[in-house]
Amino acid sequence: MALSPNVQSALEIDRLQFSWPGSSKALLQVPELKIAQGEHLFIEGPSGSGKSTLLNLLSGILLPQQGSIRLLGQDLAEMKNAQRDRFRADHLGIIFQQFNLLTYLTPIENILLSLQASPQKAAKVENASREAQALLAQLGLSSVQNNSHSLSVGQQQRVAAARALIGKPEIILADEPTSALDSDHRHRFIEQLFQTAASANASIIFVSHDHSLKSHFEHSFRLTPAAEENDGI
């Protein structure tokens, strides 16, 4: 899909190939994929098809052997390690499958960690604690507890999402953050995530094996196990 010249692209993949060392087959082959800023992408595929590997490529933790990945017009493979780390902290918000909250910190302190890692994100927020509380409320968590270790899965998910969204990153990467929820809560959470991301014109790149979530997204990409043909974009 071509983007008009005045639309900033969130993501552009060109002839990407990735294999793990020692494997004779490419795990990932993505000929072309373009997402404009503010649009959302759903990546689906069965267990082992490479969804987490692709997210690690998109966040610059892994680099492709062939082809290129550009985020916000920049090729992460052309950056030095420290530049890639800075780019990740400044422009990405990541929601991990297991949320990765620090249990000895309060929910608000967990959210504020994102701003400590990025002066650029911090500069976009006037009152950090108030912004963290407002994000939680938008995501459906209005009363915030003082410790993180007694949060329910749904509450942890909202704290993790607020931590990814604070400081208005342009791209949110989410790795199966709804897998522990029932269907109703899953769809509701995605709607709340979209509404909050829209206020910052952020693009959400969301990985899941749950096909029913696909209808929320304007773009989707299906990964197939390496032995099968990939049926495309």
Ligand SMILES: Nc1ncnc2c1ncn2[C@@H]1O[C@H](COP(=O)(O)OP(=O)(O)OP(=O)(O)O)[C@@H](O)[C@H]1O
């Ligand atoms: N560090 C690694 N070294 C070698 N192979 C790996 C490594 N990490 C993952 N793999 C292999 O890459 C393939 C894809 O794994 P990946 O975790 O990306 O799949 P996935 O689609 O996210 O799976 P799931 O839905 O179960 O989380 C698997 O065959 C896995 O064994």
